[in-house]
Amino acid sequence: MASSQLASTSTGKRKIEIKKVELPTKRHVTFSKRKLGLFNKVTELSILCHAETALIIISQNNKLYSCGYPNVDHVLHRFMVGGSPTRMAEHESLEALRLEYEATQNQAKEEKKRLKEMKDEQESNNGGGFPCWWNNSVEEMDLDSVEQFKICLEGMKINLVAALEQKMLGAAPSNPSLVNKPIPLSTVAPKIEPQNTTSLGIQGYGDQGQVQGYWGNDGAVTQYSSLFPTSGCGHY
Amino acid sequence: MASSQLASTSTGKRKIEIKKVELPTKRHVTFSKRKLGLFNKVTELSILCHAETALIIISQNNKLYSCGYPNVDHVLHRFMVGGSPTRMAEHESLEALRLEYEATQNQAKEEKKRLKEMKDEQESNNGGGFPCWWNNSVEEMDLDSVEQFKICLEGMKINLVAALEQKMLGAAPSNPSLVNKPIPLSTVAPKIEPQNTTSLGIQGYGDQGQVQGYWGNDGAVTQYSSLFPTSGCGHY
DNA sequence: TTCGCTATGCTTAGTCA
DNA sequence: GTGACTAAGCATAGCGA
Numbered sequence: 001m002a003s004s005q006l007a008s009t010s011t012g013k014r015k016i017e018i019k020k021v022e023l024p025t026k027r028h029v030t031f032s033k034r035k036l037g038l039f040n041k042v043t044e045l046s047i048l049c050h051a052e053t054a055l056i057i058i059s060q061n062n063k064l065y066s067c068g069y070p071n072v073d074h075v076l077h078r079f080m081v082g083g084s085p086t087r088m089a090e091h092e093s094l095e096a097l098r099l100e101y102e103a104t105q106n107q108a109k110e111e112k113k114r115l116k117e118m119k120d121e122q123e124s125n126n127g128g129g130f131p132c133w134w135n136n137s138v139e140e141m142d143l144d145s146v147e148q149f150k151i152c153l154e155g156m157k158i159n160l161v162a163a164l165e166q167k168m169l170g171a172a173p174s175n176p177s178l179v180n181k182p183i184p185l186s187t188v189a190p191k192i193e194p195q196n197t198t199s200l201g202i203q204g205y206g207d208q209g210q211v212q213g214y215w216g217n218d219g220a221v222t223q224y225s226s227l228f229p230t231s232g233c234g235h236y
Numbered sequence: 237m238a239s240s241q242l243a244s245t246s247t248g249k250r251k252i253e254i255k256k257v258e259l260p261t262k263r264h265v266t267f268s269k270r271k272l273g274l275f276n277k278v279t280e281l282s283i284l285c286h287a288e289t290a291l292i293i294i295s296q297n298n299k300l301y302s303c304g305y306p307n308v309d310h311v312l313h314r315f316m317v318g319g320s321p322t323r324m325a326e327h328e329s330l331e332a333l334r335l336e337y338e339a340t341q342n343q344a345k346e347e348k349k350r351l352k353e354m355k356d357e358q359e360s361n362n363g364g365g366f367p368c369w370w371n372n373s374v375e376e377m378d379l380d381s382v383e384q385f386k387i388c389l390e391g392m393k394i395n396l397v398a399a400l401e402q403k404m405l406g407a408a409p410s411n412p413s414l415v416n417k418p419i420p421l422s423t424v425a426p427k428i429e430p431q432n433t434t435s436l437g438i439q440g441y442g443d444q445g446q447v448q449g450y451w452g453n454d455g456a457v458t459q460y461s462s463l464f465p466t467s468g469c470g471h472y
Numbered sequence: 473t474t475c476g477c478t479a480t481g482c483t484t485a486g487t488c489a
Numbered sequence: 490g491t492g493a494c495t496a497a498g499c500a501t502a503g504c505g506a
Contacts, residue, residue: 012479013502021284030502031285032473037500038277041483045274045293048257049267052294055278056315060286064315076312079292079300248496249485266485268490273483277500 031059039067052078267295275303288314 021027035057046053046069054068054075066072257263271293278291282305290304290311302308 011477011503011505013481013500014479015481016284016502018280018283020286026503027285028473031281031287033501034277034281034284038274038281041270041274041277041500042291044254045267045270047254048252048270049263050256050296051267054290054292056290056311057281058288058311058314066315075292075294076315078294079302079308080312082298082300247486247488247494249483249498250496251498252485262485264490269484277483 027060035065039065042067043069054079263296271301275301278303279305290315 021030038055038057042053042055045051052069052075054072055066056072057065059065068075257266274291274293278289281287282289288305288311290308291302292308293301295301304311
């Protein structure tokens, strides 16, 4: 009905062009709404098709949002490990390299400062939103968080075991004492803190019983070509 | 109009319950369609709001699909490094720490032995009761165990902080060249054999010119509570 | 930043090819 | 594993609060 041109009196939805929304206010609203919609859709897909998913969104002002099933880090882990054998190595070595250099620089102070901040934040009951999940008392978690926590920890365990095995195989001379330290955490998940959630009320996944094994024989990656010419979105 | 009950003659869309689709054929179709829709939505969000995004989907038969803007790895990297200052600190301190320890590889054998023991313990499903918490499936824990677990984690935190500080004070004598060795085990996982990738050319994004800086002052993570009770999707 | 509201426009379940 | 088609269900742009 040529609705694309009329309806100027309507307050309802109008067609929009897919390009950057310039008006900040509008953009933020759009961001919020679509983000929410996206999370729900991702979750639906996970449930409907029993797929593992991870969605990470970094807003323009560097705020981080993520969503995953069974949890983000688990999926990321699988992605990095199985997505491509080199990706992992790359990531790690590059990361480590960079961190090394940075660490040996004067940035120690900055870090210390940050650490202190973190500590302060923790003590101030996490008001700022720093996701130090292990700093949250289990009591303060709601059931779901504990649930997720559980899953995260299971992931940790798996990682640990894997790491141990690899160490043994590779004769890696690391110190066991390290193992007692939170090594595998990085791979794993940051947990939710009981933030100012908007009423939605998470529920745990209870007994989803997700398979957590490593890649099977089929780790193929399929390419997907975006519909959006201007998109920087690489689908594969 | 009570359409939810009628329309049995229609071939059109009907409301579905969000739960696993049992019929495989149907599930696959749903998966394909929704996956596509999701990728498009994610891309739209990226463009509209100039947000960085990464979506990873692992199908039930372990096929990997991903999509990201400006590209998946970039976002993952930011997520892991900057998702939270904590996470980064973790990465840094742990990496460095481990490197240092590796440098002093005198006790390699002893460790190896120990590791082996640990492994045995694991395989014997932790019958002994040795406080190797990571060997316990959280499922098997009772509340008390979880409590202890919590305490354990708090201890971990303290160790981490201590280690970090010590590292800073001690001017971390780690060698960058070490980084080129197969360092990454702790964070990571098991080796995967180069799978038969199905010929995908990853698309470059050329001149997307995305900002690539590390995290600024704001690394907060916002929690999002899922609408789905059965969802294992942790949004935050 | 999120919520409610409304009127579209887009997504997609169902089906066949 | 897609593509096309239809009709229905949902997401969401725009506006206020």
